[in-house]
Amino acid sequence: xxxxxxxxxxxxxxxxxxxxxxxxxxxxxxxxxxxxxxxxxxxxxxxxxxxxxxxxxxxxxxxxxxxxxxxxxxxxxxxxxxxxxxxxxxxxxxxxxxxxxxxxxxxxxxxxxxxxxxxxxxxxxxxxxxxxxxxxxxxxxxxxxxxxxxxxxxxxxxxxxxxxxxxxxxxxxxxxxxxxxxxxxxxxxxxxxxxxxxxxxxxxxxxxxxxxxxxxxxxxxxxxxxxxxxxxxxxxxxxxxxxxxxxxxxxxxxxxxxxxxxxxxxxxxxxxxxxxxxxxxxxxxxxxxxxxxxxxxxxxxxxxxxxxxxxxxxxxxxxxxxxxxxxxxxxxxxxxxxxxxxxxxxxxxxxxxxxxxxxxxxxxxxxxxxxxxxxxxxxxxxxxxxxxxxxxxxxxxxxxxxxxxxxxxxxxxxxxxxxxxxxxxxxxxxxxxxxxxxxxxxxxxxxxxx
Amino acid sequence: xxxxxxxxxxxxxxxxxxxxxxxxxxxxxxxxxxxxxxxxxxxxxxxxxxxxxxxxxxxxxxxxxxxxxxxxxxxxxxxxxxxxxxxxxxxxxxxxxxxxxxxxxxxxxxxxxxxxxxxxxxxxxxxxxxxxxxxxxxxxxxxxxxxxxxxxxxxxxxxxxxxxxxxxxxxxxxxxxxxxxxxxxxxxxxxxxxxxxxxxxxxxxxxxxxxxxxxxxxxxxxxxxxxxxxxxxxxxxxxxxxxxxxxxxxxxxxxxxxxxxxxxxxxxxxxxxxxxxxxxxxxxxxxxxxxxxxxxxxxxxxxxxxxxxxxxxxxxxxxxxxxxxxxxxxxxxxxxxxxxxxxxxxxxxxxxxxxxxxxxxxxxxxxxxxxxxxxxxxxxxxxxxxxxxxxxxxxxxxxxxxxxxxxxxxxxxxxxxxxxxxxxxxxxxxxxxxxxxxxxxxxxxxxxxxxxxxxxxxxxxxxxxxxxxxxxxxxxxxxxxxxxxxxxxxxxxxxxxxx
Numbered sequence: 002x003x004x005x006x007x008x009x010x011x012x013x014x015x016x017x018x019x020x021x022x023x024x025x026x027x028x029x030x031x032x033x034x035x036x037x038x039x040x041x042x043x044x045x046x047x048x049x050x051x052x053x054x055x056x057x058x059x060x061x062x063x064x065x066x067x068x069x070x071x072x073x074x075x076x077x078x079x080x081x082x083x084x085x086x087x088x089x090x091x092x093x094x095x096x097x098x099x100x101x102x103x104x105x106x107x108x109x110x111x112x113x114x115x116x117x118x119x120x121x122x123x124x125x126x127x128x129x130x131x132x133x134x135x136x137x138x139x140x141x142x143x144x145x146x147x148x149x150x151x152x153x154x155x156x157x158x159x160x161x162x163x164x165x166x167x168x169x170x171x172x173x174x175x176x177x178x179x180x181x182x183x184x185x186x187x188x189x190x191x192x193x194x195x196x197x198x199x200x201x202x203x204x205x206x207x208x209x210x211x212x213x214x215x216x217x218x219x220x221x222x223x224x225x226x227x228x229x230x231x232x233x234x235x236x237x238x239x240x241x242x243x244x245x246x247x248x249x250x251x252x253x254x255x256x257x258x259x260x261x262x263x264x265x266x267x268x269x270x271x272x273x274x275x276x277x278x279x280x281x282x283x284x285x286x287x288x289x290x291x292x293x294x295x296x297x298x299x300x301x302x303x304x305x306x307x308x309x310x311x312x313x314x315x316x317x318x319x320x321x322x323x324x325x326x327x328x329x330x331x332x333x334x335x336x337x338x339x340x341x342x343x344x345x346x347x348x349x350x351x352x353x354x355x356x357x358x359x360x361x362x363x364x365x366x367x368x369x370x371x372x373x374x375x376x377x378x379x380x381x382x383x384x385x386x387x388x389x390x391x392x393x394x395x396x397x398x399x400x401x402x403x404x405x406x407x408x409x410x411x412x413x414x415x416x417x418x419x420x421x422x423x424x425x426x427x428x429x430x431x432x433x434x435x436x437x438x439x440x441x442x443x444x445x446x447x448x449x450x451x
Numbered sequence: 452x453x454x455x456x457x458x459x460x461x462x463x464x465x466x467x468x469x470x471x472x473x474x475x476x477x478x479x480x481x482x483x484x485x486x487x488x489x490x491x492x493x494x495x496x497x498x499x500x501x502x503x504x505x506x507x508x509x510x511x512x513x514x515x516x517x518x519x520x521x522x523x524x525x526x527x528x529x530x531x532x533x534x535x536x537x538x539x540x541x542x543x544x545x546x547x548x549x550x551x552x553x554x555x556x557x558x559x560x561x562x563x564x565x566x567x568x569x570x571x572x573x574x575x576x577x578x579x580x581x582x583x584x585x586x587x588x589x590x591x592x593x594x595x596x597x598x599x600x601x602x603x604x605x606x607x608x609x610x611x612x613x614x615x616x617x618x619x620x621x622x623x624x625x626x627x628x629x630x631x632x633x634x635x636x637x638x639x640x641x642x643x644x645x646x647x648x649x650x651x652x653x654x655x656x657x658x659x660x661x662x663x664x665x666x667x668x669x670x671x672x673x674x675x676x677x678x679x680x681x682x683x684x685x686x687x688x689x690x691x692x693x694x695x696x697x698x699x700x701x702x703x704x705x706x707x708x709x710x711x712x713x714x715x716x717x718x719x720x721x722x723x724x725x726x727x728x729x730x731x732x733x734x735x736x737x738x739x740x741x742x743x744x745x746x747x748x749x750x751x752x753x754x755x756x757x758x759x760x761x762x763x764x765x766x767x768x769x770x771x772x773x774x775x776x777x778x779x780x781x782x783x784x785x786x787x788x789x790x791x792x793x794x795x796x797x798x799x800x801x802x803x804x805x806x807x808x809x810x811x812x813x814x815x816x817x818x819x820x821x822x823x824x825x826x827x828x829x830x831x832x833x834x835x836x837x838x839x840x841x842x843x844x845x846x847x848x849x850x851x852x853x854x855x856x857x858x859x860x861x862x863x864x865x866x867x868x869x870x871x872x873x874x875x876x877x878x879x880x881x882x883x884x885x886x887x888x889x890x891x892x893x894x895x896x897x898x899x900x901x902x903x904x905x906x907x908x909x910x911x912x913x914x915x916x917x918x919x920x921x922x923x924x925x926x927x928x929x930x931x932x933x934x935x936x937x938x939x940x941x942x943x944x945x946x947x948x949x950x
Binding site: 004005006007008009010013014016017018020021022023026028029030031032033034036037038039042043044045046047048049051054055057058059060061062063064065066067068069070071073075077078079081085087089090091093094095096097098099100101102103104105106107108109110111112114115116117118120121122124125126130131132134135137138139140141148168169171172174175176178179180181220223224246247248249250251254263270271272273274275276277288294295296297298299300301302303305307308309311312313314316317318319320321322323324326327328329330331332333334335337341343344345346347348349350351352353354356357359360361362363364383400401404409412431432434435 | 452454455456463464465466467468469470471473474475476477478479480482483484485486487488489490491492493494496499500502503504506507508509510511512513514515518520523525526527528529531533534535536537538539540541542543544545546547548549551552553554555556558559566569570572581582583584585587588591592595617618619621622623624625626627628631668669671673674697698699700701702705706707714716722723724725726727728729730744765766767768769770771772773774775776777779782783785786787788789790791792793794795797798800801802804805807808809820821845846849854855857860874875876877878880904906909910911912913914915916918919920923924925926927933947948949
């Protein structure tokens with residue numbers, strides 16, 4: 002029986018074998034030594050029809066408790082922001098969805114122009130001069146930036162703040178030995194990083210990585226941290242939430258050399274952690290050290306404007322072992338989702354979304370203190386859309402108890418930080434409503450011991 | 452066509468964002484507040500949809516037509532997979548959700564791991580790497596961790612790579628701090644075993660090999676190669692870029708490889724998305740299992756779980772458990788084949804050999820053997836006789852409605868045309884492509900200018916790549932956007948296009 006994803010009939014196969022000059026399909030594999038052939042059928046479950054497949058995966062999906070089934074305040078790096086229908090509509094265009102890297106620009110002006118527009122949007126958001134076409138996610142772009150910093154400065158140490166998301170720190174530490182880099186962490190002091198402590202640690206370092214807002218949701222003294230890096234002649238690298246940049250200052254404006262971040266919040270579903278896109282932007286001087294694809298504008302032989310992959314002598318397919326990175330396949334489709342999303346928001350929408358997150362999370366702070374009797378952990382610090390509260394007992398138990406009441410109250414910070422076992426990190430996106438926040442306060446009043 | 456920024460007008464918008472007038476506006480210290488708003492586009496929703504729809508019409512995907520881009524495995528991407536990945540239970544699932552709330556996701560990951568272990572003939576799988584090149588990097592980190600554990604990391608500094616390798620292989624070697632040892636290709640397109648013997652010793656950490664190679668040829672000496680490496684105490688790494696040739700026919704584990712990365716976006720049909728996303732899981736032999744990235748998905752009596760407590764792990768190469776949406780699509784794809792994956796690979800190899808047989812008299816064939824799922828021709832004869840290059844052939848193919856093959860790769864074949872038809876084509880399509888290639892070879896002889904000026908029917912003609920690199924314009928300049936129609940320069944020199 003012919004498989005729906007295969008196209009040859011028995012007659013086709015016979016005719017093709019005759020053209021090739023062999024008698025059987027088996028003969029096509031005659032170069033394979035006997036000993037390395039499988040010689041049996043793969044031990045896999047039988048092929049499913051589309052009907053069976055849909056039923057099977059729908060059943061699996063149904064055993065997950067996603068953010069449509071639980072009132073969720075869970076963030077810590079991946080956020081439940083709204084993804085508009087226009088994103089789906091564009092990403093499902095087969096001409097974009099099923100194309101590959103635009104090696105042949107005349108066949109790929111659509112994707113190339115879109116990436117050029119994406120690079121522009123990322124530069125505008127971050128206040129930087131040059132953006133690549135995307136990295137894998139918000140963790141790997143941090144590792145990419147370390148590679149840039151090492152080669153730009155010739156130094157062998159990276160400083161990262163402890164208040165940076167642990168997922169990012171772990172990935173940087175995994176990559177570092179191969180780059181010949183040592184990673185040093187600077188502790189936080191009451192939820193943010195002390196610029197003097199950072200300055201001391203940055204002495205002799207290639208770069209300083211901090212997150213804005215940081216893992217605790219607190220706003221770092223970004224200008225002072227960037228200055229601390231500059232004072233020590235280390236590159237200042239800010240890991241930023243793209244959706245904060247309508248209200249929060251851009252890294253380019255407070256003196257960072259490189260800005261990067263996790264793009265998920267801007268236009269991608271949480272999707273259990275991926276695929277998303279990491280964005281990476283830098284000042285002009287780093288353009289030839291950037292990893293990955295970059296699209297540039299040019300003209301065709303008739304003088305018409307067009308777009309091509311450019312500065313390719315940085316890349317592995319040409320420079321091989323001397324390349325700035327090994328990245329090939331990136332996250333173009335998700336970055337395109339990001340461009341569509343940012344276009345949908347526009348500058349006004351982005352600012353309003355930021356204001357709404359600020360207002361809702363301020364309301365949540367107030368409700369959790371007043372109605373649930375909880376205490377803010379870093380009460381002196383300004384936050385954006387996420388904040389830490391003490392729940393009076395192990396936060397993981399509070400999460401479990403709240404979930405029994407249909408509310409996921411946030412992330413138990415004790416999963417990553419010693420001494421914060423009783424702390425819950427609560428994320429409030431624009432999708433939440435004051436009523437939903439009231440419900441969170443009500444549930445935490447029941448399950449948290451304060 | 453205008454850029455979205457050139458369609459923008461202040462005051463227009465495509466979205467309304469929830470606002471809560473009854474809530475107090477939050478306070479934000481002045482020094483943290485943004486001063487200059489980002490110049491994002493300002494368009495109504497219908498302009499947004501029209502703009503991106505128009506962009507899509509200036510692009511070519513597998514859904515548009517035949518896309519034989521060698522080594523990229525541009526196969527059909529089933530539509531059901533797009534519907535499934537969008538199920539709220541997958542799309543809206545948070546990666547830090549508690550384990551009891553992600554049992555369906557973990558079961559899918561666990562099942563995918565099991566299938567990949569069976570297809571590769573290896574024991575344990577990490578799904579975490581985000582793409583093939585990150586799978587390579589992860590593989591080399593596993594090699595390093597393995598030798599560190601054995602106290603041999605200072606001694607073993609070299610990684611052996613054949614001259615046919617993808618550029619990602621040497622780049623990954625650099626990124627993990629290893630040194631490169633190159634090995635030559637012999638007259639049949641296999642690794643030169645005599646050359647290899649001289650280069651492998653107690654300082655060798657690993658081999659990185661694509662098999663079938665980027666020439667589309669299965670290395671006939673693979674058993675000997677495995678003996679040489681294992682005999683020297685080194686490991687064997689399999690670049691799974693070409694796994695589409697051998698599913699259900701031959702397994703890397705059975706060939707002697709210890710580590711394999713699988714390109715889910717190639718062999719297992721994650722749509723390539725204009726450049727990504729991909730997925731690059733690694734499968735390993737049991738001796739390497741302790742070093743896999745955290746977390747590892749496990750099955751216990753109570754259900755599925757994430758194991759973070761792995762003291763010998765290399766760490767994390769990406770956030771969370773990996774690109775989950777890619778797993779959904781690839782898992783769905785593999786379940787629609789099951790054991791019939793063998794038919795998929797057989798069709799891919801049959802299609803490639805058929806196209807090869809029809810074209811090999813019109814173009815040069817550097818290695819005259821049966822091929823696997825792809826093959827490499829050379830336009831050297833056309834260049835010598837008519838001054839027509841691989842680029843010219845590629846551009847002319849566009850006029851016939853086909854995406855060009857990969858060109859100028861692998862580097863050891865001059866004027867290379869690397870053709871991979873994949874399994875998901877009809878004989879009629881293959882014939883139409885062969886007819887076009889033969890017609891182009893005739894045109895090269897009779898009217899070479901037709902090729903040199905091609906393409907004639909695309910939204911743009913050949914683009915000036917030299918200029919793009921010399922005077923980089925990598926974002927819209929708003930008020931001061933350059934007038935690029937001012938001066939003209941000749942088109943760029945040749946570089947690999949594909950892979």
